[in-house]
Amino acid sequence: MITGQAVCLGPDIDTDLIIAGRYLRTKDRSVWGAHVFEDLDPSLAGRLSGAIIVAGRNFGCGSSREQAPVALREAGVVAVISPLFARIFFRNAINVGLPVLEADLTCRDGDQIAINLNEGVIEVAETRYSFTPLSPRMRDILDAGGLVTYWRGKA
Template identity: 40%
Template sequence: MRRGPAYIFGDNINTDIISPPQYMELSVEEAAPWTMSGVDPDFATRAKPGTIIVAGRNFGSGSSRELAPLSLRHLKVGAIVAKFFARIFYRNAINLGLPVVECADADKIRQDDDLEIDFAAGRIRNHARGEEYFCSVLPPHILELIREGGLIAHLKHQLAAR
């Protein structure tokens, strides 16, 4: 479960928008302040830890660079909800421990709505509007991977257990 304020973006938010290419040579820490700056120059300072990004169609299209989800994770984004994701971004986000779910009703959510996502049940509760939306379910093995901080942390945990 994750709970946080909604931060709204539209359709076709690609990896160049999420993580502008002119900052690719910087470390994640140095690049993160520029996250989403092409569409919202204040995003990195306004987004609070736990913020839930809500977007339209095709979130994360473009290149496969991990800096896009890494920058969002560095800013402590709690989750991303979108109508649908570019597949490679979707998997990169999960591999980095950033939960992502698809929701056909994402456009019903407004800026700063108080959201609570139940990943196992596939439900988003909008406390600000008294509404509930269905979203994709994250299976137990993916939830475990996210809980452990991503694929690398999960594999380290698995190896240590042997």
């Protein structure tokens, strides 16, 4: 079970809005987490620890930078929900151990959300939403904490 408070965003959040290119020259991932969404809302990074982002369609569009889902994890985001993700962002997120779920749900900032990955259910207040469950392999990758750790466990 994944739980957290909702942080609601609109549609078409691209990877440049998630983490601006000017911060990618550093290898210090904590810098990425501290500056996530800075060009969208400078105060947003401070509200993301333990949060579940609920966004509109087309989350993670734009460049294919893997740093975007890493920055979200570094900021403390525990999952992202959107009706539609850019495919490369979706896979990059799974590969770094960030759960991303395709579902269209209604919530407000601060709503408590509970996600059951195995059952494909999201609960917001008294309302239950279904999502297409992730494949067993994707759940295994998430359980391992990311693709690198997953493959190390297979060796």
